[in-house]
Amino acid sequence: MKGVVFNLLEEAVGRAFGPDTWDTLIEMSGVSGVYSSLGNYPDEEIEALVAAAGQALSLNRDAVLRWFGVNAMPILAELYPDFFRAPDARAFVEGVNDIIHSEVRKLYPGAACPHFRLQTHPSGDLVMDYLSTRSMCALAQGFVEGAAAWFGESVEFQHTSCTQHGAPHCTFQIAWGPAKSETAQAA
Amino acid sequence: MIPPLGSDESPNLQIERLERRLAREREARKAAETIAESSLRDLYREQQRLALVETIATAANLSDHPDEAFALALRAICDFTGWRVGQAYMFADAAPGGPLVFSGVWHDADPELRREFRQISDRLSFDRGEGLPGRVWASGKACWIQDVAADPNFPRAEPAKRAGLHAAFAFPALIGEEVGAVLEFFLERPAPPDEVLLKTLDQIGAQLGRVVERHRNRGRTRAHTLALEEKTAAAEAASRAKSAFLAVTSHEIRTPLNAVLGLSQALQREPLTATQHELNDGVLASGEMLLRLLNAVLDMSKIEADKAVAEMGDFDLRAKLDSILSIWTPRAEEASVLLTLDADLPQARIRTDQGRIEQTLVNLVSNALKFTPAGGEVRIGAALFGDRLRLTVTDGGPGVAPEDRQRIFQPFEQTDAGRDAGGAGLGLAICAGNIALLGGQIGCEPADGVGERFWFDVPVSVAAPIATIAIASPVNATSNDRALRVLAAEDNAGNRRVLEVLLAPAGVELTFAENGEAAVAAALADSFDLILMDVNMPVMDGVEALRLIRVAEGEASHTPIHMLTANAFADDVARYMAGGADGVLTKPIQLPQLFAVLETCLSPVAQAA
Incomplete structure (x- = not known):
């Protein structure tokens, strides 16, 4: 996993709970905690940090990843404003492979970005297949929900199939709508 | 919510924790710098690598x-x-x-x-x-x-x-x-x-x-160029060998042809039946045709070697055209083709190279007959415009494709039709060579209606009106008190016989020498009114014999000497004249020319008599 993801997690945790909380997660998970955005670090370390956060918050892994996705989005918008020039959340999400990840690969050579297969459901919803070895579909969901919030839209995210339930890959069906006051900020 | 970790820490523990955080930050910065330096090194090496590839490319x-x-x-x-x-x-x-x-x-x-x-x-x-x-x-x-x-x-x-x-x-x-x-x-x-x-x-x-x-x-x-150069050299050598072969062959063929034509001409003077005359005329016409063919081949080799020389002379074009018409009419009739002549010419002799004009016209007529189907017509046209003679031959054939009109005048370039008709691809090239030599132009164009019109025009000068040419007759020669004494140096028995037959009616007193040495001896020992000197002879050739007679003391050195030769090239003739010859007679011997020579010798004899 690229160091930039660890930095992002640190920033999200720091903003939500203060910098001391990150120290606690480092110590609870037993990782080195030394992360440079340019470096590569074992996937086990991000899993250990997520597990520690889950333990502290009494949340499962998916819930932590989803929280991370939602809360990482405003930080990403500050760091990479160019990615957020899309007209709406759907266009932003649809540009994930060709715009966002292609730029990520330029900045971080060797980054193993997941691939999303996109198609439009007969209903008009966006159908995304999530193809990754890391099983972080909940993080993807968090990112989609965080993006909707950033663009001031509501989103309905259905996780129609999942590798954790034996499917060959995860599939999401996503519909966007105008903002609803409660969904603007996810948990 | 995550509990507010560390809120109840002692200050010491808090300081330790912050120090650990600081240490982590430092290490992360060091790691980032290491990564950045390594990336820069990679980048530099990659630039060097690209520069290397570019330099070598x-x-x-x-x-x-x-x-x-x-x-x-x-x-x-x-x-x-x-x-x-x-x-x-x-x-x-x-x-x-x-x-x-x-x-x-x-x-x-x-x-x-x-x-x-x-x-x-x-x-x-x-x-x-x-x-x-x-x-x-x-x-x-x-x-x-x-x-x-x-x-x-x-x-x-x-x-x-x-x-x-x-x-x-x-x-x-x-x-x-x-x-x-x-x-x-x-x-x-x-x-x-x-x-x-x-x-x-x-x-x-x-x-x-x-x-x-x-x-x-x-x-x-x-290597390819070298091979081509070798081939070119070989081809040039072959071409020189061909020219040499033609020169030799020309001489070898002219010698017996001389006998055929000479004897046939002599036979014409004999009291023959009409049928015998007709047969003899056939022999004579065929022999003359053979001579023309021989000359055509020689011409082409000379044209190819850029050695052709125009031989200008005065002649009656109208008569020449009539004669060509009469010669070709039987062949046209065989092919059921009508051959016509439409000549608009003044009654005057013109000056140009008769042989080349005739050869060119005959080639065109022969081609036209080949390509004109039965029932068709071939028209020969002749007209004089100021000092330009224009001759045309219009056939009734399929015509020439526009893209072929230039090409067919090149040696060995033929249309498929020309190949089918059995041509060698030389005829039109000889025509083009002849006309170029005479400073004229040749070409072809579609005829009005059907067929192709081949044309050429050449500059000519119009000579004096036609007068009857008096060919010295045997009677003139015999009217003198004594016979002309002629020494003929000729090694070939057939040709000696021809001379004997041709000169017999003239009442000439003929002495033969079989080589140059014998001719010199005879010329110095006796006095002659005329010496006919063959060029190629064993023991001593005619040129050497000519020289020895000319340098000899006494009367003999002034004897008129005419060379008798099958070497028909212009430079040969010039060489003989420079060597002291009074004239050159080309074999096969043409009777009128031979008599013309005899006539020049008559006057001194008459005076002496």
Whole structure:
């Protein structure tokens, strides 16, 4: 996993709970905690940090990843404003492979970005297949929900199939709508 | 919510925790710097690598010879890798199939130190699979040896050790898949393969292959050019041999033809029946035709050699056209073609080369008859416009395709129709040559209605009105008190007989000499009114005999001498005249000309009488 993801997690945790909380997660998970955005670090370390956060918050892994996705989005918008020039959340999400990840690969050579297969459901919803070895579909969901919030839209995210339930890959069906006051900020 | 961790910490614990955080931050910064420095190094090396590839690509594109490109590549690769020695191997031009040999191109950071190694590399040659160059040749790929001292297939291991060389790599200059040359490099210590370098070498190898390929192609082009030059020389030699053959053949054919025509002409004077005359006329006409053919072939060879000379003379064109019409009418009738003449000419003799005009016209008429189907018409047209004579021959054939109109006047260029008709592709070329020689123009164009109109026009001068030409008759000759005394030097018995027959009615007193020596002896011993001197004779030729008679003392040296020869070339005639001849009679002997010569000799005889 690229160091930039660890930095992002640190920033999200720091903003939500203060910098001391990150120290606690480092110590609870037993990782080195030394992360440079340019470096590569074992996937086990991000899993250990997520597990520690889950333990502290009494949340499962998916819930932590989803929280991370939602809360990482405003930080990403500050760091990479160019990615957020899309007209709406759907266009932003649809540009994930060709715009966002292609730029990520330029900045971080060797980054193993997941691939999303996109198609439009007969209903008009966006159908995304999530193809990754890391099983972080909940993080993807968090990112989609965080993006909707950033663009001031509501989103309905259905996780129609999942590798954790034996499917060959995860599939999401996503519909966007105008903002609803409660969904603007996810948990 | 995550509990507010650390809120109940003691200040000491809090300080320790913050120190740990600071230490983490420092380490992360150090790691980031290390990564950045390494990236910069990679970037620099990548730039160097690209510069190397570019340098070699440029060298390969601009170099005229592989040696230049190799020298540059060896130095550039040594600079890039820090390796010490580079050497290039090629296939010898004379042995493109191998083995690989040292090209003589090398680079060495310390040339003196490794002189022996280089000399040994120069002496060896490498078969496919043998040693480092041979292995690269066999695999078509770059090859790396960690330490040549420990390599089982490295014949130069000992000298390499003495030169302090250990690691080696080599790569091919590739022409497509084919190895065109091999470049090898050495380092002074063992080294493991460098994958990035090997990949770069593949790119460089393809670039260097281009210069080798260009070199090869140039070599092939040179060889091809040499082969062409040899062929051209052979063709020119063959052409000279052909000309020589034609000259000899011409002489050999003219000699018996002289007899045929002469005897036939003599026979005309005999009291023959009408049928016999007709048969004899046939012999005479065929013989004359044979002579014309012979002249045509000679003409073409002369035209081809740019040696043709126009022989200008006055003649009656109208009569000539009538005669051509009458000669060709029977053939036209055989083919059920109507041959007509439409001549708009003044009653005047014109001056041009009669033979060439006739030959050109006859060729065109003959062609026209070939291409005109039965029931068709061939029209000969003649008109004089000021000082230009224009002759046309219009056939009733299929016509000539516009794209062929130029081409058919070139030697051996024919249309398919011409080939089908059995032509040799020479006729129109001879016509074009003739007309060019006379300063005229020739061409063809579609005729009005059906067929093709071939035309030519030549500048002519209009001579005096036609007068009856008095051919000296035998009666004139015999009207003198004594017969003309003629000495004829002629080695050929047939030709002696011709002269005898031709001159008999003139009442000439004929003495024969069978060679030049005998002719000189006879000329000095006796007095003659005329000497007819054959040129080619055994013992002494006619030219030498002419010279000896002219330098002799006494009356004999003034005797009129006319050369009698089948050597019909203009430069021969000039040579005889310069040698003191009074005239030249060309075999086959034309009776009117022979009598004209006799007539010139009459007056002194008459006076003497």
